[in-house]
Amino acid sequence: MSEMESRQRAAQIIVVANEKGGSGKSTVAMHVAVALIKAGKSVATIDLDSRQRTFTNYVENRRAWAQQTGRDLEIPEHYCVEGKMDFPAAEDRAAACTALADTVHAQAQVRDYLIIDTPGHDSYLTRLAHTMADSLITPLNDSFVDLDVLATVDPATLAVSGTSHYSQMVEDARSQRQLLDNVVFDWIVLRNRLSNLGSRNKRLVGEGLQDLAQRLNFRVVDGLAERVIFREFYPRGLTALDDLDETTLGTRPTLSHATARLEIDNLLAALRLGDRTITSGAESRDRDAA
Numbered sequence: 001m002s003e004m005e006s007r008q009r010a011a012q013i014i015v016v017a018n019e020k021g022g023s024g025k026s027t028v029a030m031h032v033a034v035a036l037i038k039a040g041k042s043v044a045t046i047d048l049d050s051r052q053r054t055f056t057n058y059v060e061n062r063r064a065w066a067q068q069t070g071r072d073l074e075i076p077e078h079y080c081v082e083g084k085m086d087f088p089a090a091e092d093r094a095a096a097c098t099a100l101a102d103t104v105h106a107q108a109q110v111r112d113y114l115i116i117d118t119p120g121h122d123s124y125l126t127r128l129a130h131t132m133a134d135s136l137i138t139p140l141n142d143s144f145v146d147l148d149v150l151a152t153v154d155p156a157t158l159a160v161s162g163t164s165h166y167s168q169m170v171e172d173a174r175s176q177r178q179l180l181d182n183v184v185f186d187w188i189v190l191r192n193r194l195s196n197l198g199s200r201n202k203r204l205v206g207e208g209l210q211d212l213a214q215r216l217n218f219r220v221v222d223g224l225a226e227r228v229i230f231r232e233f234y235p236r237g238l239t240a241l242d243d244l245d246e247t248t249l250g251t252r253p254t255l256s257h258a259t260a261r262l263e264i265d266n267l268l269a270a271l272r273l274g275d276r277t278i279t280s281g282a283e284s285r286d287r288d289a290a
Helices: 025-038 054-069 090-108 124-132 165-181 200-216 227-236 255-271 282-289
Strands: 012-016 043-047 077-080 113-117 135-141 151-153 160-163 186-192 219-222
Touching: 012 025, 012 124, 025 043, 025 054, 025 113, 025 135, 025 227, 025 255, 043 054, 043 090, 054 077, 054 227, 077 090, 090 113, 090 124, 124 165, 151 200, 160 165, 160 200, 165 200, 186 200, 200 219, 219 255, 227 255
Parallel strands: 012 113, 012 135, 043 077, 043 113, 135 186, 186 219
Antiparallel strands: 151 160
């Protein structure tokens, strides 16, 4: 990490990362950003996936829908850091890393929180972002396919037999951060797509994650099960935290919307970001005012 990245900053930096795509990173990043803004915090967001731009498109969809409906939707200050994806030269890597470091440094002086969403693959920008994290959130679909990012599994017993590539990268980033300023960032693994029914797969994956949590010092938190409704929010940039009436949604709210709101409230309470609990409700604002 360069001197620029190590300067003292006011903001808490939250990195949402997993080297496997389709785990719900951008959905989590957007909901955390909106929750923090609703709690009265100043928030900037950064998208490191300049090819897919899912997080960037989510923010742009939200801005466009707010204008179309005349609703005052909370929108973070957003940046997309461009990084050359295929066979970058040394100067390309250096330029992209400098752009990220400059953006983080500038925003960290004027924001309470920075939220960085990363691509679903290894990259030099992703590795740099991990060394900046105060909190790392890793959404993980509840299956052995996704667990493979974190661990190797014994094929006979389905028990964890070792750590995998992404876990090793996180450990390297933690070591770099601790050497720099003696900070060990909080790592939170979210179990997404959890079934409401008990199953052998659910039990075994849960046991594997608890084993890994002890080895790697992360917290396991239940994430999002109601996936269809979250995908429906995306084209309008909405979140489960918004006032979801017929005008905002374009349709009548359903029980699924209420379930999604409950899931997000539970998730935010469990995250304990920045050593404080955030929620989507009035209790958060009341606590800040006190």
